[in-house]
Amino acid sequence: MKADSFYRDVYSLVRLVPRGRVVSYGQVATALGSIRLARAVGYALHALPHGTGVPWHRVINSRGRISFRGDDLRGAVQEERLLAERVEFGPDSAVDWGRFGWDFLGAASCRKLRRRPKGRRPS
DNA sequence: ATAATGACTGGGG
DNA sequence: ACCCCAGCCATTA
Numbered sequence: 001m002k003a004d005s006f007y008r009d010v011y012s013l014v015r016l017v018p019r020g021r022v023v024s025y026g027q028v029a030t031a032l033g034s035i036r037l038a039r040a041v042g043y044a045l046h047a048l049p050h051g052t053g054v055p056w057h058r059v060i061n062s063r064g065r066i067s068f069r070g071d072d073l074r075g076a077v078q079e080e081r082l083l084a085e086r087v088e089f090g091p092d093s094a095v096d097w098g099r100f101g102w103d104f105l106g107a108a109s110c111r112k113l114r115r116r117p118k119g120r121r122p123s
Numbered sequence: 124a125t126a127a128t129g130a131c132t133g134g135g136g
Numbered sequence: 137a138c139c140c141c142a143g144c145c146a147t148t149a
Contacts, residue, residue: 006146025131038131040146046130047147059130067130074130092137 010044013104017058020085021102022095024062031104042067057081058102064094 013028025045029037045056057078061067068075079089087100095101 029131034144035132036144037146039129039144040131042130043128043146044130048130056130061130062132069130078130 006040007044007047010041011048011052011054014045014054014056014059016104017055017102019055020087020100022058022060022064022082022087022100023102023104024064025059025067026062027104028059058085060095064090064097066093 009032010028013031017023025038025041026035028041029035032041041059045059048054048056066075066078068078082095083089087095089095
């Protein structure tokens with residue numbers, strides 16, 4: 001990889017997503033400055049090398065579904081990993097944002113304020 | 124410098 | 137819910 005400043009930011013943010021929670025490309029993009037960066041965020045994750053420890057599988061599309069164009073294999077891997085973290089998929093293969101979604105801004109604020117998004121546990 | 128390529132999104136049909 | 141389309145933008149060729 002070459003110009004990693006953008007990648008680095010994406011990876012840093014994705015690394016913050018806790019186990020059992022998911023975020024959308026758009027959320028990451030917004031945290032980076034603009035929703036318009038969503039597509040670029042996807043590009044960055046696509047370029048993610050192995051063994052980085054970045055929980056890439058916790059990033060899904062705004063519709064709550066795994067977003068792979070054509071590559072079913074990776075999609076299956078992602079779903080496996082999420083299921084392993086107790087993330088549930090509805091009948092339409094979409095996750096419930098209310099239960100598993102994680103809010104970057106809210107989390108950041110809560111962290112600074114030392115508060116927690118109470119009553120927000122899956123299961 | 125220009126053109127093509129996505130792990131995207133929101134809006135419309 | 138599903139499919140399609142026009143914007144978007146960092147990265148590549």
